[in-house]
Amino acid sequence: MKHFAYTSQELFIFSVKTFAAIFRRPFYFTETKEQMYLIGIGSLYLVILTGIFAGQGFALAFSNELADFGAKDYLGRIMTIAIVRELGPVLAALMIAARVASGITAEIGAMKSSNQINALKSFGIDPIQKLAVPRLIALMVMVPVLTIFCDAIAIFGGYIIAVFLAHVSGTMYFAAVKERLIFGNLFIGIIKPIVFSFVIAFIACYKGFTAEGGTKGVGKATTESVVLASIVILVVNFFITKLASTYLKGYL
Amino acid sequence: MIEIKNISFAYGETPILKNVSFSVGSSESVVVMGPSGSGKSTILRLILGLECPQTGEILVDGKNICHLREKEKQEIRKNIGMVFQDGALFDSMSVWENVGFYLLEHSNLSIDEIGKRAVEMLGFVGLNAKEIMDKLPEQLSGGMQRRVAIGRSLLSTAPKAMLYDEPTTGLDPQSTENVLELISKLNRERQIATIVVTHQITDAIGFAKRFIVIIEGEIAFDGSLEELRDSKDLKVLQFLAPFRLSFNEVLKKEFFNYT
Structure with a gap:
């Protein structure tokens, strides 16, 4: 319990420091661009695969249920609500956490264990500014972009199932999709990935900077980073959904 | 001091x-x-x-x-120049980027000028710059890495x-x-x-x-x-x-x- 409280406090302080560092000079544009490329392009195939199969699976399951009630035409509506508000942001964030958080923690952890972090400090460079901030900014930009891709692909996956297996007309499906692409759903769908990007960046960088015990320690920190980021994403997702259902009721 | x-x-x-x-x-x-x-x-x-x-x-x-x-x-x-155990060279950067790291971070010198100074420094620490400057640290021997690390420290503001x-x-x-x-x-x-x-x-x-x-x-x-x-x-x-x-x-x- 004491350890949990201490770690939470340290993580919080680290997060505040990292966030504050966004607004301080120098800005590492080259590193930020490089991270955007690595995170964005590198995770794209993963997000596409996740989106298409999740969308298809979801559409398949629901088309059968809706058929029993003669409400197959509602498939597009259900898909939009489920994908844009919940599945898209969560699945994309979990995939990015698995791929990117592990990479960030391993890289920073390895730099720490080989004294490269201390070397940075000895050259008068703030490691948070140089290593954590570019990754945070890259995630803040790329997680929402990848989530939009994931949403679009998942809805398209639903379209394939709707047209070829559930025999819903494509026009009807997209009309239903369009009907539910309203402010409230889109707002939740974009706020969630932004919050998740903070979760992934803070946890992955913190675990990297605090990794101890050589190669074994870096491996342990990497695993912890992915597990913790995934759990926090799911917990935070619940609370955002709860808050949204309370305060955005009129917009959903 | x-x-x-x-x-x-x-x-x-x-x-x-x-x-x-x-x-x-x-x-x-x-x-x-x-x-x-x-x-x-x-x-x-x-x-x-x-x-x-x-x-x-x-x-x-x-x-x-x-x-x-x-x-x-x-x-x-x-x-203060610090040479860490095992050199602590930045493993994702080439040798010349490591040596010129301080200038790349803290000066407004052009890349060409920094490259030139890095080459001079590599010569000073007894290394063949042309042969190794574009290599990654992992491609160097332990002794070479240590000398690159010394060169990196020296190419900061002349350390006291x-x-x-x-x-x-x-x-x-x-x-x-x-x-x-x-x-x-x-x-x-x-x-x-x-x-x-x-x-x-x-x-x-x-x-x-x-x-x-x-x-x-x-x-x-x-x-x-x-x-x-x-x-x-x-x-x-x-x-x-x-x-x-x-x-x-x-x-x-x-x-x-x-x-």
Whole structure:
């Protein structure tokens, strides 16, 4: 319990420091661009695969249920609500956490264990500014972009199932999709990935900077980073959904 | 230049340094020796302000580094070159980017100019720049990596002090000699205060005029090579015992060099 409280406090302080560092000079544009490329392009195939199969699976399951009630035409509506508000942001964030958080923690952890972090400090460079901030900014930009891709692909996956297996007309499906692409759903769908990007960046960088015990320690920190980021994403997702259902009721 | 006053330091409950005091003047060269785990490397980390002692103070150019803000610490660190154990080169950067790292980060010089200076520095530390400048650190031998690390430290603002953490550990005899020669040359020609931390006593003997032996976190000896040889302190004798033969050989060599 004491350890949990201490770690939470340290993580919080680290997060505040990292966030504050966004607004301080120098800005590492080259590193930020490089991270955007690595995170964005590198995770794209993963997000596409996740989106298409999740969308298809979801559409398949629901088309059968809706058929029993003669409400197959509602498939597009259900898909939009489920994908844009919940599945898209969560699945994309979990995939990015698995791929990117592990990479960030391993890289920073390895730099720490080989004294490269201390070397940075000895050259008068703030490691948070140089290593954590570019990754945070890259995630803040790329997680929402990848989530939009994931949403679009998942809805398209639903379209394939709707047209070829559930025999819903494509026009009807997209009309239903369009009907539910309203402010409230889109707002939740974009706020969630932004919050998740903070979760992934803070946890992955913190675990990297605090990794101890050589190669074994870096491996342990990497695993912890992915597990913790995934759990926090799911917990935070619940609370955002709860808050949204309370305060955005009129917009959903 | 560097004053360490009555410092005690512990990692959690484990005491590392106990009431350690010594000072190093500008252009002075000091070797800090001791068995593994005796707290030698910790001293270098404390001098850089990477850690702060629980008691006592560390003054660099008269300023207590632990009382400074991070920004001010960064300014102090710019005057101290540090060569970490194993070099600590940035493994995702090429050799010339490593050597020119400080200038890439802190100057407005063009890439071409920084590249030129990096090449000059690589030449100064005895490396063939054309052959290695575009390689990654992992493609170099241990000795070459150590020399690149020294070059990287020197190409910052001309450092007033150089700290070396186990600069010859893991190197073959030829590379060891090259690195030690380079450290001596820098101390001699540039009048830079030098602290070398090592547990390889045979390398340290022929290098400096002043030796500090740290055993179990305490200073067991601080003096010249001759005083070290004649020390009657039991802990020092125990530490020196395995090296006694080579120790005498170096002393003999020194004697013949002077006569």
